[in-house]
Amino acid sequence: MFEPTEEKIVDFGDALNNNCGILRSSRIRSPCRSIQAGFRVHFSAYLGVFMQRSIVFGLVLVVLAAAVLFRSVVVVGSDLSPAGTQAERPPDGGGEAPFQPTDEISEGARVAIWQEIRSNIDRLEKDGRLSPATPQAVPLTMPVEKSPGLTDFDVIGISNYVDHNFAFPNQLQDYNCGTRTYDLSSGYNHRGIDFFTWPFSWNKMDNNAVRIVAAAPGTIVSKSDGNFDRSCSIGSGSWNAVYVRHADNSIAWYGHMKSGSLTTKSVGESVVAGEYLGIVGSSGSSTGPHLHFELYDSGNNLQDPYQGNCNTLNAVGWWAVQEPYRNSKVNKLMTGSAGPVFPSCPNPEISNEKKIFRRGDALTTSAYFRDQLSGHQTQYALVRPDGNNQVTWSHTSPNSYNASYWFWNWTVAANAPAGQWKLRATYQSVVYETTFVVAGTGNFDMDGDGKTDISVFRPVGG
Ligand SMILES: [Zn+2]
Incomplete structure (x- = not known):
């Protein structure tokens, strides 16, 4: 039976x-x-x-x-959401970057700047300290870079290009026939490129996290420092800037630098491409930390370094490698105790960044994008110490932005495996990862192999 x-x-x-x-x-x-x-x-x-x-x-x-x-x-041990089953999850917060800087260099300021540059060049030539200009191509490299040690994937966005429509107001055209530029009722048409730092511009300025570097080798022909550097509005005083003359007599302006951050080199000294010039700030007529990069050719004619169908100034571009008009990428992935806070200008941001969590803690995951466009989808995963996904989700951008961010709130459960976790984002076929740690209540197991690790982190209760 x-x-x-x-x-x-x-x-x-x-x-x-x-x-x-x-x-x-x-x-x-x-x-x-x-x-x-x-x-x-x-x-x-x-x-x-x-x-x-x-x-x-x-x-x-x-x-x-x-x-x-x-x-x-x-x-425990279950894979909640295997690859391919990501569900769209509405974020708990985020949207467009709160500040996207603009500026104005007034006609009066321009006259004074050119007078200073020309008188310095005359003096340097007279003293035999400036080689005669020779016609040649001057390829430019990016004038902004992150400082060593910064773990952000990237640190900038572009808020404004050169305005090629010289009527005003609100008569806008950038080199690519778009409208990512601006003009003012005063008659000012934007004449440079605004590279703004993102995310956490004020924190980055305070920490000297983003450097302005020479886009091409040349000679410093003017510089100004010591001006107030936390401007929030147009029409607010003089900027801190460095002006570099290249071998062909073209001249690049690097403006809005942080006070006291300028290179110690003086007028007449030469710089190489990529050499430090200063820190991104908001000095002068500016609404937030950014570099205003302005370029003139050997005859002192305004140039737009970007080659494009609506560039009315110059047929040939200046970049050694021109970035795409939209350079969609993740600048930063972050874990935190709460969503980021962006107070009013010029107060530093409160990132709420946090890397080590105890069970029961609130955990916020956030992502900071440059040029995220409408319909762009991002796949996210929280990856356990054993390498398996704990949870996956996706998010589709509802709009197009120069800079944007999104965050999601979670709770670390009482039995979350201790060890090093990953927050992963896959965006435009690129995988971005950052790590965080869930500390156990007993012995500390950093790598999740079941053995106690010697660690700088004190075990909770240990
Ligand atoms: Zn500008």
């Missing part, structure tokens, strides 16, 4: 449920609707068919009850 049976593997289903993860969304508090994928029960016994079914049914009830009462126990 009782026949031996082989070992049974009862699969209780592979329903997916993003709401009952080890890292739970704090926005959605509904209970788990299902047990997790791959939960298996093994047993071997000599049982009749009737008894088997009774026991299986009983086990189902027990596991279902456990799933409700002790859901965190059930989800």
